[in-house]
């Protein structure tokens with residue numbers, strides 16, 4: 293059965309009745325799904341490449357409109373393709389929605405920060421974080437899906453942004469490794485005797501050509517299905533580390549060292565992004581894909597109540613673990629590209645009731661952003677109609693000493 297959502301310009305989009313019901317139950321306006329043709333695309337220009345804008349404009353035959361509220365972001369008509377342009381192929385620009393850019397910008401990243409991105413793949417936000425970080429500090433990207441994180445590694449290499457980054461395939465609900473602060477703060481580093489005594493090897497500079505022994509181990513693990521269901525007890529798998537990520541020269545024991553929770557308040561991450569897995573209903577382009585995938589798959593992937601319950605539990609666990617790894621005084625941004633209350637304000641409310649040291653923060657720069665307040669004060673909602681961006685919920689927290 294199909295219903296119809298009509299928009300201001302009278303375009304009609306056929307949507308299954310179940311989806312319209314889902315939107316109504318969640319207080320969402322079905323008309324946003326007709327905005328598909330008019331929501332612009334956005335790109336971020338890597339800092340330092342401003343001089344190439346005109347060349348890019350003539351290549352795509354279109355004048356770019358800079359966003360006044362988000363530095364280095366430009367808006368493009370939705371039908372313009374950038375993939376064949378030189379600027380894209382040479383890694384000077386990348387596609388990232390402006391609302392996603394706002395979520396990263398809410399972290400207020402400054403040089404020297406140690407940042408954790410707990411759901412990092414495929415990596416547009418991770419690239420922006422690394423762009424903002426500059427020449428000191430570190431970024432740790434985590435994702436449970438090996439193939440998605442491998443795509444993220446390719447992206448870092450394409451954009452030459454990986455020097456200060458390490459990537460772990462791991463379950464973000466249990467990930468426990470802290471930034472390598474001590475290592476990164478010491479100017480010259482020599483492995484200590486105790487490290488050299490240990491059986492584990494010292495990390496050399498990362499290379500994509502892994503030794504035969506390691507490749508065999510990984511292929512065995514794949515055969516045994518280890519990557520399909522990453523177990524919570526499995527060690528995180530380090531699939532990339534840049535030369536200034538702090539890893540080179542350390543032993544495996546040191547990189548995998550677990551610190552107790554008391555140390556986290558001092559040595560934890562300065563900034564954490566939890567861009568959680570969700571039903572993606574805020575992304576019109578994602579929902580549109582069900583026209584090709586078949587609307588019946590929407591039932592399983594988006595509308596199934598059991599799946600939504602599992603998702604909200606996962607989101608709360610990811611947020612709670614991200615917060616556990618945050619140092620006192622640091623900040624954490626929680627975002628989802630769902631517009632439902634249960635995956636956003638619902639999770640925030642549950643989290644705050646369980647974490648007395650957590651407080652919601654006002655996002656100062658948001659005063660100029662084209663978004664609305666969420667149902668909880670200080671939280672934000674972007675949506676295609678009012679923001680001309682993809683849908684996104686954003687909340688920012690800090691950790692207080694208690």
Ligand SMILES: C[S@@+](CC[C@H](N)C(=O)[O-])C[C@H]1O[C@@H](n2cnc3c(N)ncnc32)[C@H](O)[C@@H]1O
Nearest residue numbers: 411413414415416417435436437463464567569
């Ligand atoms: C919304 S996407 C993240 C998008 C990403 N931040 C970006 O900007 O490209 C959510 C990601 O969470 C990952 N994920 C799902 N469950 C996870 C878990 N338990 N731990 C870590 N990552 C998880 C998914 O594999 C997916 O890549």
